[in-house]
Amino acid sequence: MTIRALLFDVDGTLAETEELHRGAFNTAFMERGLGWKWDRDLYRDLLRITGGRERILEYARRVGAHVDAVAIHRRKTEIYNERIQAGSITLRPGVAALIDHARGNDLALAIATTTSRPNVTALLEATLGPGSSGWFASIRTGEDVEAKKPDPEVYRLVLADLGLEAGECLAFEDSRNGLLAAKEVGLRTVVTPSIYSADDDFGGADLLLDTVEDLLNDRDFLQSGSDKIVLSGSRW
Numbered sequence: 001m002t003i004r005a006l007l008f009d010v011d012g013t014l015a016e017t018e019e020l021h022r023g024a025f026n027t028a029f030m031e032r033g034l035g036w037k038w039d040r041d042l043y044r045d046l047l048r049i050t051g052g053r054e055r056i057l058e059y060a061r062r063v064g065a066h067v068d069a070v071a072i073h074r075r076k077t078e079i080y081n082e083r084i085q086a087g088s089i090t091l092r093p094g095v096a097a098l099i100d101h102a103r104g105n106d107l108a109l110a111i112a113t114t115t116s117r118p119n120v121t122a123l124l125e126a127t128l129g130p131g132s133s134g135w136f137a138s139i140r141t142g143e144d145v146e147a148k149k150p151d152p153e154v155y156r157l158v159l160a161d162l163g164l165e166a167g168e169c170l171a172f173e174d175s176r177n178g179l180l181a182a183k184e185v186g187l188r189t190v191v192t193p194s195i196y197s198a199d200d201d202f203g204g205a206d207l208l209l210d211t212v213e214d215l216l217n218d219r220d221f222l223q224s225g226s227d228k229i230v231l232s233g234s235r236w
Contacts, residue, residue, distance in 0.1 A: 005108035005137070005162055005169045006098070007155070007187065010115050012174035012194030015091050015123060018047065019195075024080035025052070028072050034065070044196050050114040050148040050177055052076060081122040091127045092192065094213030099128070101216075103135060110138040112158045112171070112181075114148040117141045138162055150180035155187060172212065176200040190215065 011017045022043045029036040036059070038046065046055045056069040083089075102109055111120055120141055124132045133139065138161035145153040159166060166186035173179050174194040182189040183204050191205040192212055202208050209215055 003107070003168060003170045003188075005110055005164055006102050007110045007112050007158055007169050007171045007182075009171075009173045009175075009178045010111060010113040010120055010123060012197060013092070013172050013178070013192065014095055015089050015127065016194055017089060017123065018043070020083055020089055021052070021076075021080060024076045024083065025056075027079050028076040031075065032067075032072060034067070036063075040196075047175070047196055048177075050150075051142055052115070054148070077116055077118055081118055084119075084122040084126045087126065089123065089127065093211040094216050096128065097216055098212050099135070108137045108162055108164075109135055110140075110158045110162060110169075111136050112138075112140055112154045114142040114145075114154065117143055149175075150177040150184070152181045152184035155181055155185045159185065176202065179205055 008014055011021065022038055022040070025043075026037050029038075038059075046059060049055050049058050053069050053073040056067065056072055060067050060069065099109065101107075113120060117139070120139060121133050124136075128135070138158045140154050140157045140161070142148055142154075144157055145151070147153050155171070159169065162169070167188075169187055171178075171182040171187040171189045173182055173189055173191050175197045179189055179191055179202060188206045189204075190207040190209065190212065191202045192209050193200065193202070207215070
């Protein structure tokens with residue numbers, strides 16, 4: 001079936017944002033005098049839990065603390081967005097070119113993420129330019145769902161927004177939880193592991209690549225089992 005839309009996760013997929021998130025969490029913790037500091041190993045473990053507020057609650061549970069997770073997460077988001085706007089991040093290789101191709105070839109673009117809407121907007125505007133959020137026919141975030149990935153709710157919402165079947169869309173993810181969510185609704189999925197998810201189990205992915213730049217460099221767009229993935233519009 002011809003692909004008519006590209007569906008993107010955000011953190012780790014569009015950009016390697018997790019180090020920026022980790023730093024923003026630690027700054028928010030410091031401002032509140034908590035004495036918490038998440039190093040890379042701890043943060044990698046916490047990333048198994050989707051959602052920043054949920055990670056704060058889980059860590060508080062581990063250390064036996066009672067905190068206002070909503071307020072901490074709100075401040076963390078402010079810090080993260082300030083750093084994004086200061087130019088602290090770039091898109092992963094090939095992402096901008098893939099988005100440009102989609103826009104020039106009648107492919108719809110969509111976002112399906114567990115992060116917050118302000119985080120999505122800040123990243124898109126800082127890396128793709130003012131107004132770039134409007135390029136996406138659907139943007140669904142963790143604020144739109146009751147259950148986050150690996151629950152597929154966010155993908156179901158995006159498909160409903162687009163009015164497309166799963167077979168008409170191609171998802172891009174970087175984590176096992178994201179892959180599981182995408183496959184649950186029948187999406188063909190390209191996985192480009194991030195620095196924090198490189199050791200995840202990506203069994204079931206239709207394509208496993210270092211970056212989407214590898215995809216752009218393969219003008220036959222590879223094979224997925226016996227069904228060739230074909231994009232609408234011109235060939236690569």
